[in-house]
Amino acid sequence: MISKKIILITLLVLAGICNFLFIAYFFYKNSYLPAPFIPDKNDTFMDFFHTLYWSQNDGIYTEWKSIYPPLNFLILDFFYEFFIGDLNGTPFEYRKQSLSKLFGIGVIFASCLLASIKISYGKLVNLKYQLLLIFFFLLSPPFLFALERGNLLILCLPLLSLYILPLNNIYKSLILSLLVNLKPYFLILYIVIFINLKINNKNNDLIILTPIFSLIIFLSTGLILNQEFYLVPFNLFDFSNAGALSPYNILTFPSSISSFIFLNEIIPDFKISRYLGYTLKILLFYFIFKLIQLVFRKKLTMDYLTIIGVVIITNYSITSGGYSLLFYIPILAIFYKNKNYAFLAIISIFFLGVIGIIPIYYTHNAIGMSYLSSAPVEIVQNLTLIAVIYPVANFIVLVMLYNYLKIKVNHDQPQAKT
Amino acid sequence: MINLKLKLRELFFTIFVGFLIGLTLYYINYTKTTQEIKIIPGIAVAKEFCDNMYYININLYTAFELSEIIKNSMLLVKNYSIKNFQGELVILSVKSEIGEGDIINSDLNILKENIISFETHKFDKIFKGVILNCTNNSKLTVYKKHASELIWVNYPKKRYNNIHLGLLLLSPMIIIYLFIISFKYIKLSEKSND
Numbered sequence: 001m002i003s004k005k006i007i008l009i010t011l012l013v014l015a016g017i018c019n020f021l022f023i024a025y026f027f028y029k030n031s032y033l034p035a036p037f038i039p040d041k042n043d044t045f046m047d048f049f050h051t052l053y054w055s056q057n058d059g060i061y062t063e064w065k066s067i068y069p070p071l072n073f074l075i076l077d078f079f080y081e082f083f084i085g086d087l088n089g090t091p092f093e094y095r096k097q098s099l100s101k102l103f104g105i106g107v108i109f110a111s112c113l114l115a116s117i118k119i120s121y122g123k124l125v126n127l128k129y130q131l132l133l134i135f136f137f138l139l140s141p142p143f144l145f146a147l148e149r150g151n152l153l154i155l156c157l158p159l160l161s162l163y164i165l166p167l168n169n170i171y172k173s174l175i176l177s178l179l180v181n182l183k184p185y186f187l188i189l190y191i192v193i194f195i196n197l198k199i200n201n202k203n204n205d206l207i208i209l210t211p212i213f214s215l216i217i218f219l220s221t222g223l224i225l226n227q228e229f230y231l232v233p234f235n236l237f238d239f240s241n242a243g244a245l246s247p248y249n250i251l252t253f254p255s256s257i258s259s260f261i262f263l264n265e266i267i268p269d270f271k272i273s274r275y276l277g278y279t280l281k282i283l284l285f286y287f288i289f290k291l292i293q294l295v296f297r298k299k300l301t302m303d304y305l306t307i308i309g310v311v312i313i314t315n316y317s318i319t320s321g322g323y324s325l326l327f328y329i330p331i332l333a334i335f336y337k338n339k340n341y342a343f344l345a346i347i348s349i350f351f352l353g354v355i356g357i358i359p360i361y362y363t364h365n366a367i368g369m370s371y372l373s374s375a376p377v378e379i380v381q382n383l384t385l386i387a388v389i390y391p392v393a394n395f396i397v398l399v400m401l402y403n404y405l406k407i408k409v410n411h412d413q414p415q416a417k418t
Numbered sequence: 419m420i421n422l423k424l425k426l427r428e429l430f431f432t433i434f435v436g437f438l439i440g441l442t443l444y445y446i447n448y449t450k451t452t453q454e455i456k457i458i459p460g461i462a463v464a465k466e467f468c469d470n471m472y473y474i475n476i477n478l479y480t481a482f483e484l485s486e487i488i489k490n491s492m493l494l495v496k497n498y499s500i501k502n503f504q505g506e507l508v509i510l511s512v513k514s515e516i517g518e519g520d521i522i523n524s525d526l527n528i529l530k531e532n533i534i535s536f537e538t539h540k541f542d543k544i545f546k547g548v549i550l551n552c553t554n555n556s557k558l559t560v561y562k563k564h565a566s567e568l569i570w571v572n573y574p575k576k577r578y579n580n581i582h583l584g585l586l587l588l589s590p591m592i593i594i595y596l597f598i599i600s601f602k603y604i605k606l607s608e609k610s611n612d
Contacts, residue, residue, distance in 0.1 A: 057499045058452070058511060058577075088485030090503055096482070170604055205607055208420050212600045219589045223443065228582055 016139030019353025031373035042369040048150025053091035061231040070221035071181040119161035120333035140351035169205035177213035189309035253322030298409040436591030443586040451574035460537040478537040491529035
């Protein structure tokens with residue numbers, strides 16, 4: 001008898017295979033990758049090569065105004081020395097000269113995903129399920145999108161999986177410090193624990209050691225890199241003010257309902273969208289505030305504090321976009337362990353391949369170079385179902401989490417009778 | 419709670435070792451200089467003057483080719499990078515030590531000769547003798563607008579500002595201090611758990 005669980009996961013994998021075959025067929029017919037891949041088809045892998053280029057050049061924080069802490073550039077420097085070799089010219093020429101290495105880079109990225117699944121699900125499900133999960137996540141839109149960009153965010157996945165394990169708080173602080181030094185928005189995980197400290201003093205070590213370890217890593221990697229690393233906080237502030245991405249880029253693969261503010265610029269006739277966007281943003285901040293209030297007032301386990309942190313990261317930021325949904329991979333393991341099937345169902349939507357292939361709004365045609373076919377192509381730009389489903393589903397996760405925790409905590413900690 | 423105070427011997431160790439490492443880093447980096455060199459690249463042009471329309475307007479070398487030329491020309495200075503390669507201006511950044519001005523100059527003379535000979539070779543190979551047939555029956559030849567010109571922008575300036583150098587001096591002390599207090603805290607925490 002085949003269990004319902006295996007039928008469900010197999011169906012999800014088949015949806016991923018459908019998505020992948022559609023992408024391959026679309027590429028064969030049109031010579032470029034369809035939406036929701038980034039609109040600039042000549043920018044494939046460039047998140048990786050821009051960062052790699054700057055890891056070898058002066059001016060990371062003064063000219064490029066990078067928001068990545070020095071650890072990212074040291075990791076890439078290591079890649080450069082041991083895997084990639086001598087490159088010359090601009091970031092685009094780096095990519096041209098690394099053609100034979102691209103497969104290796106893809107393998108490293110996929111290994112991070114495999115490591116994350118092994119760490120998070122190793123003790124929860126058997127090898128057969130783990131293999132199905134690997135296929136499911138490898139073919140999912142967030143992973144394919146992050147791979148196409150070559151974004152270093154994938155390196156955070158095994159660390160986040162380790163962070164969720166029931167480890168000693170000293171190891172946890174070290175892992176969290178590494179995460180903060182890879183992507184500064186992981187500070188939110190720390191802030192959430194800090195807010196809960198008054199109620200839950202079990203995490204004292206984590207609260208004290210994380211800033212110390214983070215500072216040690218930041219200063220030592222900064223000294224080794226020997227560039228103006230102290231400008232990172234200022235660059236972060238500038239980046240959040242400057243609006244680094246175009247509305248179309250944001251809406252192609254969003255994770256936050258705040259991105260709906262930009263709908264008006266893509267669909268000018270849909271006048272109400274701006275007001276709708278701002279209303280939804282206010283609603284989003286309201287629920288984030290309520291969730292933080294809950295963290296301040298109620299004793300929560302480390303698992304739920306981590307979930308809250310990841311839900312806030314993915315819902316709040318519009319610049320981290322669809323990539324950040326990959327952080328739900330370790331989080332799904334917690335929900336599975338706790339038998340929260342409603343959360344499992346809704347979060348699985350983020351990894352459901354077929355959503356990415358359904359276009360919902362045609363925007364315009366553009367002519368541009370396609371890196372993967374090395375030819376100029378006429379690109380049909382459109383938004384897919386992802387543009388609506390992902391932010392809405394993510395917001396539902398936020399609201400559900402708030403309601404679930406409110407009820408659960410009240411149930412676990414009954415008020416003392418007066 | 420964490421104990422932020424250090425014992426006398428820990429304080430001595432932090433100041434002595436940290437300051438020694440910091441001073442070394444400070445001294446190594448204090449003498450480093452950087453110099454920007456601007457180049458106006460040679461351009462191949464085919465232009466219809468009446469309509470003021472360009473049919474060809476292209477740099478005679480790519481950033482990759484320039485990197486290769488630099489690699490073969492900079493015999494003494496090894497540290498250089500292309501900071502800008504857009505349109506009609508290329509900016510090179512050359513890193514060296516104080517007092518290496520003559521070395522840079524001798525390398526730059528070789529660089530200039532090599533660039534010009536590369537341009538001439540490429541122009542002769544690709545564009546010389548090319549005649550464009552335009553829609554209005556006119557025939558256009560491709561010509562070299564000018565050869566590359568190297569412009570020395572400024573004298574070498576210090577690569578790192580005082581904030582950076584100050585951080586290099588102080589950071590090892592801060593790192594050692596943080597190591598000691600975290601180590602003491604972990605030991606204390608493990609003891610209390612036992």
